[in-house]
Amino acid sequence: MLIAPDTLPVLPPAYDYAGVTVFALTGALAAARDRHDIITFWFFAVFTGVGGGTLRDLLIGAPVFWVGDPTYLGIGLAAAIAVWFAAPHLARAKTLIWLDAVGLAAYAVIGAGKALALGVDPFVSVAMGVLTACFGGIIRDVLAEQPSALLKREITISAALLAAAGFVALEALGVPAGWAGLAGALAGFGLRAGAIHYGWALPGFGERSGEGKA
Helix, strand or coil: CCCCHHHCCCCCHHHHHHHHHHHHHHHHHHHHHCCCCHHHHHHHHHHHHHHHHHHHHHHHCCCCCCCCCCHHHHHHHHHHHHHHHHHHHCCHHHHHHHHHHHHHHHHHHHHHHHHHHCCCCHHHHHHHHHHHHHHHHHHHHHHCCCCCHHHCCCCCHHHHHHHHHHHHHHHHCCCCHHHHHHHHHHHHHHHHHHHHHHCCCCCCCCCCCCCCCC
16 A cells, blocks of 8 residues: 655655665674775675665665765765774774664664655555665675674564664654654664663574573
């Protein structure tokens, strides 16, 4: 079921640029871990930053957002250069994990907002938000030949789901898109942060109470 797009608010473009920036930084950090050259930093940054949004746009039949806007390539380059100089002074693994948490929450909201603005059904928009949030990280981990965080016993997809669903629900209740997006992103980030810091995880299949992580 489609909803008239002109009845739905659109998130500011700055949200999208911010989301891509955060994920681009995680891509460049993954390249730093394996000591790649600056061009590979840029490659990792760009494809991590735009990967989730590209999948979303292809699935909902929208023009791929970055093809007509070279700003996104510039964001990737800026992220690559920033990480190139800053990485030697950072705890890279910890920085990547926390930036990924921020990007996951923000991009879940951005993806859901883009789908809603194009008239996609709210439930499908939530799914688009989750895909947008998770796919860039999958691309990054494949490029870096690292196990994907999605395959670990941590709350990751659930955090993206909370962020996207929270935004869509609040927007449906009449909350302005910017505030709904902020609330959804904070909720998703809070859940992911708890998983990182406290080791939260959902019960696994066949697992009895108390056997898994808290």
